[in-house]
Amino acid sequence: MSRRTIQSLTIFSAVLIIGVVITQIYWVKQALDLRHRQFNQNAHVALQDVATKLAKVNGVMQSVNPVEQLSPQYFLVNTNATTQPDLLENFIKDSFQKNNLITDFEVGIYDCTTNRMRYGMSLSTKNNDKIPTPTSNWIKTDKYPYYFGVRFPEQDTYFAGTINGAIWSSVLVLVAVSFFAYALFVILRQKQLSEVQRDFVNNMTHELQTPISTIRIAADVLNSDNIVNQPKRHKRYVQIVQDEILRLQGQVEMVLSMAKAERNALTLQKEMMRSEDIIESVLLPFENKITFLNHAANTLIEADPFHFRCMINNLIDNALKYSNETPDVKIETYNKGKCLVIAVQDHGIGIAPEYRKKIFNQFFRIPYGDVHNAKGFGIGLSYVKQIVRAHHWKLDLESELGKGSTFKISIPQKQG
Numbered sequence: 001m002s003r004r005t006i007q008s009l010t011i012f013s014a015v016l017i018i019g020v021v022i023t024q025i026y027w028v029k030q031a032l033d034l035r036h037r038q039f040n041q042n043a044h045v046a047l048q049d050v051a052t053k054l055a056k057v058n059g060v061m062q063s064v065n066p067v068e069q070l071s072p073q074y075f076l077v078n079t080n081a082t083t084q085p086d087l088l089e090n091f092i093k094d095s096f097q098k099n100n101l102i103t104d105f106e107v108g109i110y111d112c113t114t115n116r117m118r119y120g121m122s123l124s125t126k127n128n129d130k131i132p133t134p135t136s137n138w139i140k141t142d143k144y145p146y147y148f149g150v151r152f153p154e155q156d157t158y159f160a161g162t163i164n165g166a167i168w169s170s171v172l173v174l175v176a177v178s179f180f181a182y183a184l185f186v187i188l189r190q191k192q193l194s195e196v197q198r199d200f201v202n203n204m205t206h207e208l209q210t211p212i213s214t215i216r217i218a219a220d221v222l223n224s225d226n227i228v229n230q231p232k233r234h235k236r237y238v239q240i241v242q243d244e245i246l247r248l249q250g251q252v253e254m255v256l257s258m259a260k261a262e263r264n265a266l267t268l269q270k271e272m273m274r275s276e277d278i279i280e281s282v283l284l285p286f287e288n289k290i291t292f293l294n295h296a297a298n299t300l301i302e303a304d305p306f307h308f309r310c311m312i313n314n315l316i317d318n319a320l321k322y323s324n325e326t327p328d329v330k331i332e333t334y335n336k337g338k339c340l341v342i343a344v345q346d347h348g349i350g351i352a353p354e355y356r357k358k359i360f361n362q363f364f365r366i367p368y369g370d371v372h373n374a375k376g377f378g379i380g381l382s383y384v385k386q387i388v389r390a391h392h393w394k395l396d397l398e399s400e401l402g403k404g405s406t407f408k409i410s411i412p413q414k415q416g
Contacts, residue, residue: 011186017177024173039101040069046095047077047150053091054079070139073152076146084111085119088148089130096125106151108138113322164297209253211244218244245283250310255379267389268304273412275299275308275340279331281310289327290316295334296341301411303391311387314380315344315407323348324406339394339410347404356397360385 047067055062058081066078085107092107104124111118112173117135138149218237227234276292276299283290312331319329328347333340351359358364360381388395390407399405 003338008097009190011182013180016414017180018172029248035332036072040072042099042101043075043150043152044069046092046099046101049093049095049098050088051077051079054081054088054093054269055084056274057087058082075150076139076141076144077148077150079146079148082143083146083148085109085121089121089123092123093123102126103152104154106133106176107148108133108135109148110140110144110146112145113225130246156409167353174214207282208248211248211251215241216246220380222364250313253306254311265387267388268300270304270391272300272302273305273308275301275303275333275342278305278309278332279312279342282309282316283331287315287391289329289332293332297335298413299340301340301413303385303411307390308386311384311409312342314342314384318345318407319346319348319405321344328404336410338415339412342409343406345404345406350403351397351405352400352401356399359397 022370044067048230049381051066052062058079062079063078065078066076070076087105088109093103096102096105102125104122104126106120106122108117108121109119110116117138117140120133120135122131122133123129138151141147218240221237222234222241227237276294276296279292283292316329316331320327323329323346330345332345334343334344355364364382384407385395392413393412394410396410397405398407398408
């Protein structure tokens, strides 16, 4: 399956997931709104029934619309007569149970002679508990001389309890979506790792075959009878074999070092050395194609010579690989504070801001035109980062797209 197909399926799946979540949220909201309307309707019917019973008991004419809702949780009932608390409690609990209002509520009775609520009680249709409540925080009105109020302080809990099924289904949908997203992530990650592994094997095969082919050709020449009579030519081919063996050894060692560095098992054989000696030896095969400017008064550092050599070689190889047709690569060393700074600068294609962190990841290639087809394992800069980290040095990158890049390594020096 191609990358484009997977991306299309991923986008389509994401849209479906978002649609499912939005639909679920919408239906839960609709269910809550419906429960609110049903509750208010049942409360109106129940309190209307209470008002009718009180009117009959008190022998007064009932108002046309005795029930008024002042807030989502507060109802006021006009009674046109004085109300007895015990009688009101019995009527309310009986009427609430008939209308399936199984919840906690508070009742307050208004006294027109004192212009305050004279009675406040917390009741429930779930049990027979009675708890007195403060009468100072009830909403009052001047519309009726006799009335009582009913308040539902646990209304939100009541609604949540009535839609437990919808809530649990929403939770299950979210869990299922989370597992799906995780599975999709794992699949895409596995595909990416598979592609990385394939590219690495292809690059490694190519890179290892090159020195092996060169050694085979040189060995065939050295195996000929005439080569003995040509000492200069014999020496040159021997040198080729030695150089290619060192190159092959360096490539294998770099791969092994990367694996050890990831397991924090990389062992450095540090020793005191002069950095310019190693750098100059690394530059010998390039035949003055790279400029080396040594402005440092003190070049003495403590490092692993092999890994330091490989690190510099990788930076040079990266600078040449991503330069233009005529490479312009410069290595500069200078002292800054208590550190020796080694800067490898090129004037190549540069690195876009979004890739400046990613280039230090294993196997990452900058996708600029055909440049991503450049030879190599794709672990050069990752190796450099690992070696810098293992030595406790500092690595900085300065780059501008189309103008080139500069990699700077700051190495602390022992002060004499």
